[in-house]
Amino acid sequence: MLFNSLSFILFLIIVLALYYAKILNWTNKKRMLLLSSYVFYGMWNPPLVILLWISTMVDWTAGKRLAVEENQKKRKMWLLLSMLVNLGFLGFFKYGDFLLENFVTIVNSIGIDFKAKPMDIILPMGISFYTFQTMSYTIDMYKRKTERARTFLDFALYVTFFPQLVAGPIVRAKELITQFYEPKKATANQFIWGLFLLTIGLFQKVVMADTLLAGTSDKVFGSSKLLHGVDAWVGTIAFSGQIFFDFAGYSTCAIGIALMLGIILPDNFKYPYASLGFSDLWRRWHISLSNWLRDYLYIPLGGNRHGITRMYAALMITMLLGGLWHGAAWTFMVWGGLHGTYLILERLQRRYLPFEITKWNGMFLAFVTFSCVNITWVFFRARTFEKAWDMIKSMFYMQIAGEKILDTFTIVKICTVIGIMFLCHWYMRNTSMKEVSLKTSPYVLGIVWAIMTFLLIIAQGSGEQFIYFQF
Amino acid sequence: MKLKITLILALVLTTISVTIWEGYWRTQTDYYIAFLEDDRNLWSQERAKVETATSKDIILLGASRTGYNFNTHVWEEIQDIKPINLTANGKPPGPFLEDIVNNTSFNGTIIFGVTPIAVFVFNGGRRWRVAEKWIDHYYNRTYAQRLGFELSKPLKRNLVTLSASELTAYNDLDLKSLINRISIDDGRIKTHNSNLVKIGYNDEDRNLIMFPRLTNNPIYQKEITDHWNNVLTNAFPEYSEKIEKVVSKSINNLENLVQTFKNRGGKIIFIRHKAEEDWNKHTKRSMPRDKVWDRFIETVDCPSYHFEDYDFMSKHHLPDWSHMNAEDAKTYTRDMVNQLIKDGHLTKH
Numbered sequence: 001m002l003f004n005s006l007s008f009i010l011f012l013i014i015v016l017a018l019y020y021a022k023i024l025n026w027t028n029k030k031r032m033l034l035l036s037s038y039v040f041y042g043m044w045n046p047p048l049v050i051l052l053w054i055s056t057m058v059d060w061t062a063g064k065r066l067a068v069e070e071n072q073k074k075r076k077m078w079l080l081l082s083m084l085v086n087l088g089f090l091g092f093f094k095y096g097d098f099l100l101e102n103f104v105t106i107v108n109s110i111g112i113d114f115k116a117k118p119m120d121i122i123l124p125m126g127i128s129f130y131t132f133q134t135m136s137y138t139i140d141m142y143k144r145k146t147e148r149a150r151t152f153l154d155f156a157l158y159v160t161f162f163p164q165l166v167a168g169p170i171v172r173a174k175e176l177i178t179q180f181y182e183p184k185k186a187t188a189n190q191f192i193w194g195l196f197l198l199t200i201g202l203f204q205k206v207v208m209a210d211t212l213l214a215g216t217s218d219k220v221f222g223s224s225k226l227l228h229g230v231d232a233w234v235g236t237i238a239f240s241g242q243i244f245f246d247f248a249g250y251s252t253c254a255i256g257i258a259l260m261l262g263i264i265l266p267d268n269f270k271y272p273y274a275s276l277g278f279s280d281l282w283r284r285w286h287i288s289l290s291n292w293l294r295d296y297l298y299i300p301l302g303g304n305r306h307g308i309t310r311m312y313a314a315l316m317i318t319m320l321l322g323g324l325w326h327g328a329a330w331t332f333m334v335w336g337g338l339h340g341t342y343l344i345l346e347r348l349q350r351r352y353l354p355f356e357i358t359k360w361n362g363m364f365l366a367f368v369t370f371s372c373v374n375i376t377w378v379f380f381r382a383r384t385f386e387k388a389w390d391m392i393k394s395m396f397y398m399q400i401a402g403e404k405i406l407d408t409f410t411i412v413k414i415c416t417v418i419g420i421m422f423l424c425h426w427y428m429r430n431t432s433m434k435e436v437s438l439k440t441s442p443y444v445l446g447i448v449w450a451i452m453t454f455l456l457i458i459a460q461g462s463g464e465q466f467i468y469f470q471f
Numbered sequence: 472m473k474l475k476i477t478l479i480l481a482l483v484l485t486t487i488s489v490t491i492w493e494g495y496w497r498t499q500t501d502y503y504i505a506f507l508e509d510d511r512n513l514w515s516q517e518r519a520k521v522e523t524a525t526s527k528d529i530i531l532l533g534a535s536r537t538g539y540n541f542n543t544h545v546w547e548e549i550q551d552i553k554p555i556n557l558t559a560n561g562k563p564p565g566p567f568l569e570d571i572v573n574n575t576s577f578n579g580t581i582i583f584g585v586t587p588i589a590v591f592v593f594n595g596g597r598r599w600r601v602a603e604k605w606i607d608h609y610y611n612r613t614y615a616q617r618l619g620f621e622l623s624k625p626l627k628r629n630l631v632t633l634s635a636s637e638l639t640a641y642n643d644l645d646l647k648s649l650i651n652r653i654s655i656d657d658g659r660i661k662t663h664n665s666n667l668v669k670i671g672y673n674d675e676d677r678n679l680i681m682f683p684r685l686t687n688n689p690i691y692q693k694e695i696t697d698h699w700n701n702v703l704t705n706a707f708p709e710y711s712e713k714i715e716k717v718v719s720k721s722i723n724n725l726e727n728l729v730q731t732f733k734n735r736g737g738k739i740i741f742i743r744h745k746a747e748e749d750w751n752k753h754t755k756r757s758m759p760r761d762k763v764w765d766r767f768i769e770t771v772d773c774p775s776y777h778f779e780d781y782d783f784m785s786k787h788h789l790p791d792w793s794h795m796n797a798e799d800a801k802t803y804t805r806d807m808v809n810q811l812i813k814d815g816h817l818t819k820h
Contacts, residue, residue, distance in 0.1 A: 001615040006622040008615075043615035192474040211647045408655040442473040446480025453485040458492065459646040460635050 001043045003198075003253045004206050011040065012257065019261060026183040030153050033261075037162035041125070048124045051089060056159045058085045059134040060152055066141040067148035075142060082138040086131040094128065096121045098328035126166030128325055132292055134159050137173040139296055146174045154180045163257040167250045169268040169288035176263070184262035193434075196449060197256025200433075203452040204249030211459045212417050213242040216410055221381050221391075228402035232394035233374075234411050237418045239381045240374050244273065244421070247286070270432075273373070274366045274425035276357055278342040281369060293322050312347075316340040326380070331388060335379040342372060366426055489632070496631045501684055501691075502642055502669070505631045509560065509673040512620040515609040517677055520555045521571065526579045526736065527820070529554040530571060532564040533584025536744040538679035539671065539794035540584075545804040550812070551820040554582065556677040559602060561638045563589045565721070566602040572728045578736040580817065585743045587758040588706060590725075591718045591767070601637070642668055668694050670791055679794075686796045695791040696748070703749055707757035714757065722767050729771045740816055741768065742807070745778035745785050747792040774816050776807075783810065 001008050015036050019029055042049045062082040069075050091099075097118050107114045137158070140146035149155035158177045164170075186194060220227065220235020227235070251268035258265045268287050275281035282290040301314035316337070323336020357365060375392070382388035393399045428436070437445055496503050507513065521530065529546075531537055531554045538558040547553040557567055564583060571577055592599065608616075627633050635645035642648075668691075671681040685691055708714065729739055743764060746754055758764075760777070768775045778784040783806035787799040795803055811817040 005615060005619045006626075007618040010618070010622060043618070044613045046614075189474050192478045195478070196474075207646065211645075211650070215647070404660050406660070408657050408659045409653055411659075412655065413650070442476040443480060446477040447484060449477060449481035450484030450488065453481065454488045454492075455646060457485075457489055458632065458644070458649075460633055 001040050003250065003257075004202055007043065011036070011043075016260065020185070027153070029183075030157055030180060033162070034153065034157045034160060037157070037160040037165060040162040041160070041165060044125055045122065048122070051093075051124055051127070052130065052160060055086060055089065055131060055134050056156050058082055059138050059159070060149070060155050062138045063141045063148055063155070066138065079138060079142040082135060086135045089124075090127060090131050093121055093124055095324075095328045129168050129170055130159060130165060132289075133170050136170070136292060136296065140173060146172070149173065149177050150181060161258070161263075163254040163261075163263075164265055167247070167254070168286075169251055169254065169265055170292050171265060171288065175266060179263050186260055186262040190262060191260050193437075194256040194259030194261075196437075196445075197252050197259065197433075199256075199449060199452055199456070201249045201251070201253030201256060203456050204245040204252065206459045207452075207455050208417070209242045209245035209249060212413065213238045213245065216406065216414050217242050217381065219405060221383075221387065223403075223405055225403045225405065226390055226399060227394045228404045229394050229397050230411065231402070231404055231406045232391050234406055234414050236374050236378055236381075236391065236395065238414045240273075240370075240377050241414075241418050241421055243377065243380075244269075267432075271425040271428045273370050273422055274429040275369050276362060276365050277346050277369055278339065278372075279346060281373065282339075282343075289322070289325070293318050297321060312344050315343050315347075319343065331379045331382060331385060334385075334388075335376050338376045338379065342376075363426060366429075367422070370422060493630060493632045496634070496644060501682075503631045503634050503644070504672060505627065505629050505633070506672045507624055507627045507675055508634070508636055509677055509679075510637050511605040511608040512612070512616070513673075513675070513677060514557065514559060514605050515612055516620075517556055518570075518606075518609045521557075521575050521577055524555060524577050524579055527552060527818075528577070528579040529817070530577065530579065530581045531556050531558050531584070532567050532571075532581055533558045533742075534562060534564060534586050534589045535560045535679060536586055536746075536794060537564075537582075537584025537742070538673075538677070539681060540744050540800050540803050541582075541807070542678050542797075542800050542804045543676050544678070545801045546808055549805060549808045549819070550817060553676070558584065558677065558679075559605065560673075560679060562598050562602040562605070563592055564602075565590065565592070565725070566599060566606060568725070568728055570606045572732045576735070578732075579738070581732070581737065581739040583739055583741050585741050585764070585767075586746075587743075587754055587763055591721045591758060591763055636669070638667070667698050670695060670794065681790070681794060681796045681800075683797070685790045686798075692790050699749055699792060703753045707753040710757055710759055710762060715762070718758070718763055718766075722770055725767070726770050729773060733773075738816065739771075739773050740811065741771070741773055741775040743775070743777040745787070745789060747789045750792040774814065776810070781810070783807070 001011060015033070018024065018032050024032060038049050038052070041052065059082050062078040065078045066075055069078065097120070100116055100119060104114060104116050137146065137149075137155075141148065149158065154177050157180055158171075158173060161171075161176065217235050217239035220231060221239065248269040255265045255267070266288060270284040270287065272281055272285035275284050298314050298318040301317055302310045303314060304311045317340075319336040319340030320333055321336070323332040323334070323339070326332045326335070355361075375395070378391045378395070379388045382391060394402045524530070529550075529552060531541060531543070535558075538556075538560050541554075541556075541558075543554050543556050557571075558564070559567065568581070568583065571581065589598075623633075632644055635643045635648060669682075670685055671679050673679050685695075732739055760779070764777060776784065783803070787795050787803060790796055808817065812819050
């Protein structure tokens with residue numbers, strides 16, 4: 001079910017009515033939330049709920065045994081079982097066709113004539129998110145960093161909690177399960193703020209991403225022509241804005257909906273396009289995934305504890321796998337590789353060419369960071385290397401006489417929207433929406449809310465899927 | 472935080488602004504009415520009927536001409552069978568025929584409306600892909616999408632504000648269409664500098680109905696014919712070897728489908744509806760009858776009706792050169808069904 005759909009509005013009203021009706025005690029409310037979460041997921045493809053159940057059962061059992069088992073070998077076995085099942089699901093459903101394709105290419109390259117039919121496997125929505133979330137529980141249990149979930153119901157709800165089930169934030173057990181232990185109820189202010197966040201999230205998705213930006217990026221990246229530099233840049237920055245508004249919009253909706261239930265989810269985005277460098281970017285973009293990769297991949301690979309070379313290798317491997325997490329294609333690996341390279345270069349600069357960031361050079365640095373990030377988006381969005389390379393050539397004027405496919409109004413529109421977005425990120429980078437709202441008159445806030453809602457209604461979103469659902 | 476004040480103010484202002492917005496567009500009765508707009512959901516609802524259709528049933532396939540020119544209610548009055556209306560405005564009917572032939576066991580009658588430029592193409596670009604998307608939607612629509620469609624019905628039936636189609640008619644009211652009306656004409660790229668104005672609406676059986684004012688209002692007619700003038704020259708290249716190849720390829724593809732369908736007992740009847748003025752002129756220039764239509768009918772060996780051969784098919788004036796108004800469509804449907812019965816292609820039940 002999509003947040004930007006009428007069916008979700010009806011679903012949410014029913015859930016909230018049952019949640020706040022006095023007919024259910026806390027345990028039954030949790031049962032209702034669990035059932036609702038399965039309905040939320042099953043309304044897309046009912047049989048795939050079984051994967052959620054298997055993942056839940058395996059990690060619940062592994063966690064239960066890890067809580068009491070002292071034998072290190074057996075503990076490792078339980079951890080391995082969880083990893084095998086979760087990564088096995090991910091490997092089969094997400095990377096099955098990709099692995100097969102590459103196997104065929106390798107076999108053909110050594111002269112063996114082998115053809116294989118694509119398996120055409122359905123990608124279960126949000127599988128990358130919920131498998132990472134359940135794995136984090138088992139790994140933390142293995143490392144004795146978290147307590148075992150008190151009841152199966154609490155654990156199952158942690159895996160399946162509908163606001164963040166299909167596109168995060170990826171929440172750690174200690175952040176979410178513990179909130180299920182005591183009855184939760186949003187205060188009036190929390191409820192209204194949650195509704196406000198839901199509106200902002202939908203506005204970001206429906207108005208900003210789908211209405212203003214998606215058409216241009218689709219047109220540019222869908223074109224088979226070699227494009228003029230301006231068109232290539234405008235298409236790229238349009239995608240840059242689209243993916244931010246799309247994904248940050250989803251996270252904001254998730255946080256808002258959870259808050260309406262009295263549950264607090266962590267921030268997932270903190271104005272990333274005003275980052276000063278790439279370490280800063282990954283502290284601001286998809287924070288829950290960055291933290292996951294840092295804690296369960298980068299640090300176990302050695303982190304910065306074993307010298308510079310090992311640290312660079314760990315960084316690069318983390319970013320390459322982070323790229324692959326987003327999609328089963330080599331273009332995503334290149335995207336991750338570019339970010340890995342940026343991070344390494346940034347560390348080298350800090351070591352050999354350190355300089356102080358002031359208010360004067362800060363904005364310029366943020367702009368340079370944003371521009372470099374835009375280059376990586378080309379590989380993220382392009383379906384093939386050929387297209388990505390054509391775009392890069394156009395963007396850096398390595399070919400002349402590229403074709404113009406965007407009209408002047410579209411160029412002005414995109415540059416204005418992205419310019420405003422960049423400035424907003426810059427002015428908001430050291431604050432938060434909550435802090436700003438506290439300083440804003442309730443009347444001004446009401447007018448802003450009304451404008452967003454009005455635009456949301458007349459935008460008539462056609463229920464476009466969120467980009468991150470496919471990851 | 473005084474969020475209660477904020478919420479109340481937001482609710483009041485939103486209600487007022489949406490009411491004013493809706494009220495304003497309701498005054499524009501020449502262009503806007505509230506109705507359940509035809510889209511992939513409504514098409515899928517109709518397509519589902521094929522799964523239980525019998526050999527007595529009829530399916531209508533075709534683009535906008537078949538949609539506007541036939542009225543399934545009138546058809547039902549005469550034959551006592553309401554055709555399953557799978558016509559699709561602005562989309563080639565080829566992919567839909569492929570779907571019926573390859574993915575169903577339907578062996579009744581297909582009435583296939585032929586607009587040469589929409590039919591004699593093969594995997595022909597954006598419109599072809601949109602048609603395929605509709606078919607994909609039918610097979611892959613989720614329960615959430617089905618529920619969403621049901622919930623949207625009362626809203627769309629009653630709110631003019633929700634006037635937005637999957638075709639890019641310039642006078643849609645969704646935010647994207649409203650923004651796209653703005654243009655800076657500095658010649659950066661070549662544009663046709665014209666957009667298609669909506670010429671009608673649809674009922675919930677997917678019959679397309681021309682706005683009544685189009686019949687009598689020459690200014691409105693000119694808005695549309697000017698658009699055709701702009702796009703037709705580019706849309707219809709001169710008949711050439713290149714076109715011949717495309718036509719041959721599409722005829723072969725259609726022939727295979729028709730044979731498969733006939734082999735399982737199905738009947739297919741091809742109808743070439745009337746076009747006037749520039750529509751007719753450019754069609755003749757690009758896809759001459761003897762080189763395309765006649766050759767096609769000879770190849771597929773099926774009953775066929777060309778508007779130039781029957782008075783009842785060519786007697787109506789087309790306000791926009793391409794489609795019939797609602798009243799003429801009723802007469803045309805009646806005449807067509809009676810002719811089909813007379814010729815033994817349909818049976819009166």
